[in-house]
Amino acid sequence: MNITIVGAGSIGLLYAVYCAEAGMKVTLITRTKKQADLINKSGVEFIRQDDHLLVDHIDAYEITTVAEHFTDLVIFAVKSYQLPDVLPLIKEKIKSSSWLFLQNGLAHVEMLEGINQVEIGLAVIEHGAKKEGATSVQHTGKGTTRWAYYKKQDEMSVLGSFFESFKNKQFPNEYAEEWLxxxxxxxxxxxxxxxxxxxxxxxxxxxxxxxxxxxxxxxxxxxxxxxxxxxxxxxxxxxxxxxxxxxxxxxxxxxxxxxxxxxxxxxxxxxxxxxxxxxxxxxxxxxxxxxxxxxxxxxxxxxxx
Amino acid sequence: MNITIVGAGSIGLLYAVYCAEAGMKVTLITRTKKQADLINKSGVEFIRQDDHLLVDHIDAYEITTVAEHFTDLVIFAVKSYQLPDVLPLIKEKIKSSSWLFLQNGLAHVEMLEGINQVEIGLAVIEHGAKKEGATSVQHTGKGTTRWAYYKKQDEMSVLGSFFESFKNKQFPNEYAEEWLxxxxxxxxxxxxxxxxxxxxxxxxxxxxxxxxxxxxxxxxxxxxxxxxxxxxxxxxxxxxxxxxxxxxxxxxxxxxxxxxxxxxxxxxxxxxxxxxxxxxxxxxxxxxxxxxxxxxxxxxxxxxx
Structure with a gap:
């Protein structure tokens, strides 16, 4: 499964390393060219309890220079006030039928009117994560990701199989019937x-x-x-x-x-x-x-x- | 007129220098022996706009060592939460028929029940004053002192003549009919x-x-x-x-x-x-x-x- 993650703060990095660990091909989109260069050069360090892992097969791009591509799922891991800047660029460059939003609050839901993705998911993160630097993230507290459909496609669900692939107990998720x-x-x-x-x-x-x-x-x-x-x-x-x-x-x-x-x-x-x-x-x-x-x-x- | 001022913060010092300037004999009661010693040794520096005056005829005592004495008026210039500690000591040592309170708020008024001074005044200070050190005070903003009787004696009022002696325009005061x-x-x-x-x-x-x-x-x-x-x-x-x-x-x-x-x-x-x-x-x-x-x-x- 190809995953494009927009935003390389603590939550974006945490998702990037867990997706990579689950065998997905991850493209990470950053705000600065500097962070993208560092990740491409050195990979992402992942700290979980006393383990330090190096995840070195994540492709990173600064957002305005990202190559046009098809992907199975776009995960938005930016702050909700950054979405108005980010959404038009992503829409233009990245072709995907499924989107997943990880924002706090509800401001982002108000931006979903008229968006024609066939599948949209909303999630809330109850994991603790701390960005330790441009290329390092710590999983500080194991919680869960709760997720729900905002818009569901009739047939096969990318979101469903995405979340199912985390059999890994270190990164659990729970499905919720209603998003509100x-x-x-x-x-x-x-x-x-x-x-x-x-x-x-x-x-x-x-x-x-x-x-x-x-x-x-x-x-x-x-x-x-x-x-x-x-x-x-x-x-x-x-x-x-x-x-x-x-x-x-x-x-x-x-x-x-x-x-x-x-x-x-x-x-x-x-x-x-x-x-x-x-x-x-x-x-x-x-x-x-x-x-x-x-x-x-x-x-x-x-x-x- | 003999004035005893309890408290040598910004307001206590400001009152001390203006009382001394108006020709009153001032006894200043401090919390620390160090401040009393410094004032007795060097006097109080008084800064008003570009003027620096030295007022060197103020007697200062640390509160627990103050000599028993008679005075015309005791002015309380401590914080209201310090009054419960200060009042019993002053009652014991200093004989005066008139008291004046300069506290903020109203907590001090609740402590006046059963006090048998013949005259009690309450005042609010609208002057700006800044303590620049143990022996230095600046009059940063000319305002006024509003005062009222909490308890009035029938005959001659010490408080009335006290406030009347400030003909000095630099330190005005205004009488209020009602204290509440x-x-x-x-x-x-x-x-x-x-x-x-x-x-x-x-x-x-x-x-x-x-x-x-x-x-x-x-x-x-x-x-x-x-x-x-x-x-x-x-x-x-x-x-x-x-x-x-x-x-x-x-x-x-x-x-x-x-x-x-x-x-x-x-x-x-x-x-x-x-x-x-x-x-x-x-x-x-x-x-x-x-x-x-x-x-x-x-x-x-x-x-x-």
């Missing part, structure tokens, strides 16, 4: 942990230990479960589980804040705020949290000017 | 500017420039004006005026955060949160802001351990 509840549950978790760890500049586990942050987190969870129609108890349990499971992790949004990168707030809390507004719900904790992250981002921008 | 609206208006200003500048780590003027922080500030002002019974338009106007007037200042709470000192949150937002609870008002922006500062304080404490 799956994305909403993930958004709930991201919408609580990412912004709060970013505002308070703490590791994920600290949200459970600091009683004052809990006084903010609890009503925020309540509001989000209502807005996203996630069953309340299920939502609370899931957020607390993930906080505990990833207690020593620095969330992706805090990592972005600390490195001065753009934060992925619109696709996550921005979506929830707009949904609350449409449904005329009063969500002060959600709005406050959203505005606080936007305010922090605005300050960072201002300082950089 | 005066303190509530000041609490509104402090309760908005101090916490928000602390959470976002910005100078006061930034609250007006950052549109996302404004989205938090506006409903916070609304809730606080309701809880504190401050007329809405008057409250909004006052907060925006002070933000503009002090735009280049670092708020006292942010200064405390940045130096790892305890923050004065209980007397300000803690009081407002409790008042809202008593009156069964829903105040999500107020509660969120209060919990956020407490959460930050909790993290600082945890890191220091």
């Amino acid at each position: 509840p799956m994305l909403h549950l993930k958004l709930l978790v991201n919408g609580v942990i990412n912004p709060l760890t970013t505002i308070f500049q703490v590791k994920n586990g600290e949200l459970l230990k600091n009683p004052y942050i809990r006084e903010i987190m609890n009503p925020l969870i309540e509001e989000l479960t209502e807005v996203l129609s996630v069953p309340r108890d299920k939502g609370i349990k899931k957020v607390l589980e993930v906080c505990t499971f990833t207690q020593n992790n620095t969330s992706s949004m805090l990592t972005d804040r600390l490195s001065g990168r753009r934060m992925e707030i619109e696709a996550i809390l921005g979506y929830a705020v707009r949904l609350a507004k449409q449904n005329r719900r009063s969500t002060p904790y959600l709005t406050y949290t959203y505005m606080a992250v936007k305010g922090i981002e605005n300050e960072t921008g201002r300082r950089e000017v | 609206p005066m303190l509530h208006l000041k609490l509104l200003v402090n309760g908005v500017i101090n916490p928000l500048t602390t959470i976002f780590q910005v100078k006061n003027g930034e609250l007006l420039k950052n549109p996302y922080i404004r989205e938090i500030m506006n409903p916070l002002i609304e809730e606080l004006t309701e809880v504190l019974s401050v007329p809405r338009d008057k409250g909004i106007k006052k907060v925006l005026e002070v933000c503009t007037f002090t735009q280049n200042n670092t708020s006292s709470m942010l200064t405390d955060r940045l130096s790892g000192r305890r923050m004065e949150i209980e007397a300000i937002l803690g009081y407002a949160v409790r008042l809202a609870k008593q009156n069964r008002r829903s105040t999500p922006y107020l509660t969120y802001t209060y919990m956020a500062v407490k959460g930050i304080e909790n993290e600082t404490g945890r890191r220091e351990v």
Whole structure:
């Protein structure tokens, strides 16, 4: 099976090495020519517990120079705010009937209108992955990939056989019947942990230990479960589980804040705020949290000017 | 007139030099022996615009070693959370019929029950003052001292003649008929500017420039004006005026955060949160802001351990 992965951050690299390990032919598309050159020259280092493996048969291309080609499946592993730039280039160059999206939040789903791929899948990643450099990725926490069809083709499913090929227990996945509840549950978790760890500049586990942050987190969870129609108890349990499971992790949004990168707030809390507004719900904790992250981002921008 | 000033932070030092300049005999009570020794040895340097004056006739004592004495007026210029430690010592040593309190918030007023001074005054300081070192204070912004009687003696008022002696235009004061609206208006200003500048780590003027922080500030002002019974338009106007007037200042709470000192949150937002609870008002922006500062304080404490 030929797989083209767009985006070589932690998740893109993680998928690239697991696909290569499963015997697929992987083409990796990067943002910079430098990263593509390094991967073509040295391969990708893959760290899993105490194992260090070198995966040296991945072809990498910088996105604007990628050769036109046919592929079985395109996996989009860029941030959702990068999709508007990336999608037209990929559509033009890469012929594929099946696409898979790994973005957080729901902003990317709004971009799928009118796209004529015969099969589109959506997935949420519950694996821990850390990019250690341009050509190195660590699988820091074994979780699962939950996936669902957004658009299903009648006959043979590329997505189905793609996910079936990971018999490897190190990289499990689970099929979900419905994509919206799956994305909403993930958004709930991201919408609580990412912004709060970013505002308070703490590791994920600290949200459970600091009683004052809990006084903010609890009503925020309540509001989000209502807005996203996630069953309340299920939502609370899931957020607390993930906080505990990833207690020593620095969330992706805090990592972005600390490195001065753009934060992925619109696709996550921005979506929830707009949904609350449409449904005329009063969500002060959600709005406050959203505005606080936007305010922090605005300050960072201002300082950089 | 003999004046005893308890507390040698920026406001205590500012009052000490202006009282000395007005010809009063000033006794200054410090927390550390080191600061008292330095003041007794070198005097207090007083910076006002381009003037540097040396005020060398202030007697300073560390609080536990202060000699018993009679004085016309005791001015309390410590943080309100320091009052429970300070009040019993002062009561024991210093005989005075008149007391004046300069604290932020309202926590100190709750400590005045059963105190038998014949005259008690409350004041709010709208001057800018910056302590430049143990023996140096700068008058950074000419504002005013608003004062009111909490308890008035029938006959001659020490407080009245104290404030009248500042004919000096550099250090004006204004009398207020009622102490509660005066303190509530000041609490509104402090309760908005101090916490928000602390959470976002910005100078006061930034609250007006950052549109996302404004989205938090506006409903916070609304809730606080309701809880504190401050007329809405008057409250909004006052907060925006002070933000503009002090735009280049670092708020006292942010200064405390940045130096790892305890923050004065209980007397300000803690009081407002409790008042809202008593009156069964829903105040999500107020509660969120209060919990956020407490959460930050909790993290600082945890890191220091």
